Amino acid sequence: MIAIGRATARTPVIFGVVVAMLAVATGIGLYRIGAGKATGASVIAIPATSSEPAVLDALKTAGIDKVWAAANTAIPLSDFSRIVDVSFAEAESRARPGDPRRTPLFDELERRFIALAPDGTSWRLLYVQSAKGHDDAAISAALAGLGTSWALIAPDGAPFRSGWLWIPVCGWGAWLIIRRPKGDRLRRALLVCAWLPMLVRDSPEAAILAVVLQSVTMLWVQAGSARAMSAVRGLFITHALLAVAMLVLDPLSGLHLLVSATLGGFVMYTWPRVELFLRRRWIHKSPNFVPLTANILRSQARLLTMGLAIPALVIGILAALVPGGQDTPSGEPGLRLERSLRLDHIDGRDLLEKHIAYQRALTWGRIGDAVWGQKTFTEAYQYVEKSGTMHRSIVGGQATSGHNSQGPEQAVALPGQALAILSEDWAFRVNTGQHARQDGK
Numbered sequence: 001m002i003a004i005g006r007a008t009a010r011t012p013v014i015f016g017v018v019v020a021m022l023a024v025a026t027g028i029g030l031y032r033i034g035a036g037k038a039t040g041a042s043v044i045a046i047p048a049t050s051s052e053p054a055v056l057d058a059l060k061t062a063g064i065d066k067v068w069a070a071a072n073t074a075i076p077l078s079d080f081s082r083i084v085d086v087s088f089a090e091a092e093s094r095a096r097p098g099d100p101r102r103t104p105l106f107d108e109l110e111r112r113f114i115a116l117a118p119d120g121t122s123w124r125l126l127y128v129q130s131a132k133g134h135d136d137a138a139i140s141a142a143l144a145g146l147g148t149s150w151a152l153i154a155p156d157g158a159p160f161r162s163g164w165l166w167i168p169v170c171g172w173g174a175w176l177i178i179r180r181p182k183g184d185r186l187r188r189a190l191l192v193c194a195w196l197p198m199l200v201r202d203s204p205e206a207a208i209l210a211v212v213l214q215s216v217t218m219l220w221v222q223a224g225s226a227r228a229m230s231a232v233r234g235l236f237i238t239h240a241l242l243a244v245a246m247l248v249l250d251p252l253s254g255l256h257l258l259v260s261a262t263l264g265g266f267v268m269y270t271w272p273r274v275e276l277f278l279r280r281r282w283i284h285k286s287p288n289f290v291p292l293t294a295n296i297l298r299s300q301a302r303l304l305t306m307g308l309a310i311p312a313l314v315i316g317i318l319a320a321l322v323p324g325g326q327d328t329p330s331g332e333p334g335l336r337l338e339r340s341l342r343l344d345h346i347d348g349r350d351l352l353e354k355h356i357a358y359q360r361a362l363t364w365g366r367i368g369d370a371v372w373g374q375k376t377f378t379e380a381y382q383y384v385e386k387s388g389t390m391h392r393s394i395v396g397g398q399a400t401s402g403h404n405s406q407g408p409e410q411a412v413a414l415p416g417q418a419l420a421i422l423s424e425d426w427a428f429r430v431n432t433g434q435h436a437r438q439d440g441k
Helices: 002-034 053-060 087-096 106-113 135-146 166-180 183-195 196-201 204-223 226-229 232-249 252-277 295-309 309-321 322-327 348-364 414-421
Strands: 040-045 074-078 083-087 114-116 124-126 150-153 335-341 377-378 383-386 389-392 400-401 426-432
Touching: 040 053, 040 135, 040 335, 040 426, 053 124, 053 135, 074 087, 074 348, 074 414, 083 087, 083 348, 087 106, 106 114, 106 124, 106 348, 106 414, 166 183, 166 196, 166 204, 166 309, 183 196, 183 204, 183 252, 196 204, 196 252, 204 232, 204 252, 204 295, 204 309, 232 252, 232 295, 295 309, 348 377, 348 414
Parallel strands: 114 426, 150 335
Antiparallel strands: 040 124, 040 150, 074 083, 114 124, 335 426, 377 400, 383 389
């Protein structure tokens, strides 16, 4: 009765541990996903005095042609007779501050295409699509040929590179090896070490996954038989859910998982032969110890599961203390591109729809009737020629949708590239060293 009471009391604690671990892992994952949300790509910064088209041409020559910049991201803009698709750079030159065509869309895109340095100078941002590790060398060679300064921030999927995540993983593994019972420590050590290749991924999710897999492996070894495993089936399911959550947050860790699982399988396959070699001088076979009661096994398994909170918490603290470690910047010596401030989340589609409706109202609506945020407008009077005289069209004065209707002249499509850029939730800054070369000098 006492054992059952203790088991019941520990169940909410285990549930709390699992929820806390999932919360920590999800928080880390959301940060990493949000850190490069717009493109999942590298971001290049060049001085505002540099020629953006020249940089795009140089990158294209180097085989990097999927680059989004102000010079090639199109947005709809009214020229007061029709709506034309122009690049954001051209739209800014046409619609200066005070121009009625300028909308909040300009400010939002500018935040995502401009970075500031500590000295107040402006830098232009370019988003490289599907960036790979070897692209850094190609980018460096292309921009070096132009003689321009540049800085790079790596894709969000890049390794975390904190340099400290091995501590909680190895610490947890060491405890699993030296804890009671004292027997079978060699096999436990081999199985714990089999999951260490997960550290090569160098991400918080992979580190937590390694800890969970070390724990479930020891739980399986401790159970030792199918009958005993059925007694802790719920805890096996708990470990499985945690492992799946880590893989969802960091799918690339699945490759390292395959390597580690292969090593673990090799250890289990060869262990009978290794054990036979180690016991070759014994006159009898080594005994196979199993827990005497299911309650003892459950108690030890619950202690193992609750203990997972310690390494997971340490990993979360390390991830919080070094949030910029995943940026892995590169570029010209003395220059560093960094994420500086998380922007307020906006509905990019709604912003673009309002912008298009406003441009349509300026083009075909009655003078002075265009209102920002209103997706319908009243068309201006239109006239048609009949028998050499002009007559007012019957469509004049009707309300027209600013997005779905074709309107009097043309349909305006929602620009997908601008929509993707608006999903970037971070502002950037360029840190310049004292030896940073000024562009053009």
